[in-house]
Amino acid sequence: MxxxxxxxxxxxxxxxxxxxxxxxxxxxxxxILSASNKQDLPPIQLSAGMPLTDAPWELTSGTYYEFEIQGDGSQELALVGPEFFRAIWIDEIVVEGLEIRPLGLDSIEFDEAGEMEIGFVAIKPGRYYLKIPGSTGETQRLEITIK
CATH class of the missing domain: 1.20.5 (Single alpha-helices involved in coiled-coils or other helix-helix interfaces)
Incomplete structure (x- = not known):
């Protein structure tokens, strides 16, 4: 006994x-998925000729983040950032109430107006970006640092 x-x-x-x-x-x-470890990030705006965001993102490894991507439908626009998407663990992507739990992500594209929300945990420290493919302007690129 x-x-x-x-x-x-x-x-x-x-x-x-x-x-x-x-x-x-x-x-x-x-x-780490607790509400006390969650932070909201400013939304990304996908609009022809407009900046993606106002400022770069500084993230902390191990913190859960959520952000929205808002497309106004002015043009077919995509966001690429494979290195960033491999440095995070994506919990879910929500599009019109539909929850998607992917194993990985390389890019996203808006063919028409809409919104999506992405929830993720920052994992691998480093410097990354999300950008509109084929663009060269600084406003068409979001610089991201994970500490």
Whole structure:
């Protein structure tokens, strides 16, 4: 009987230490997906000849982020950033109430007006970008740093 109790205590020990560590960081039961670890980013605007955003993004590895991409339909526009998409873990992409949980992403494209929301966890520190393919202007590119 004592052997079984000791064995159960040893099995439960790693889970207890994880729970204590999460409480120290302020995470809830969902860990890094907890609301206390979530930040909203400014939206990206896809509009012919208009800047994507007002300022570069500075992200922290391990933090959950959400942002919207808003296309006004003025032109077929895409965003590419394969290096950035490989440096994050995408939780979900929401388009008109439909939730998509991809294994990876290379680019997105708006053929007409619409919105999408992307939720992700920043993982790999470095400097990245999202840009409109074929464009050369600075306003058509979003610089992203993950610390």
């Amino acid at each position: 004592n052997t079984r109790i000791a064995a159960l205590a040893l099995i439960a020990l790693p889970f207890a230490s994880v729970a204590v560590a999460d409480e120290d960081k302020g995470f809830g039961l969902a860990g």
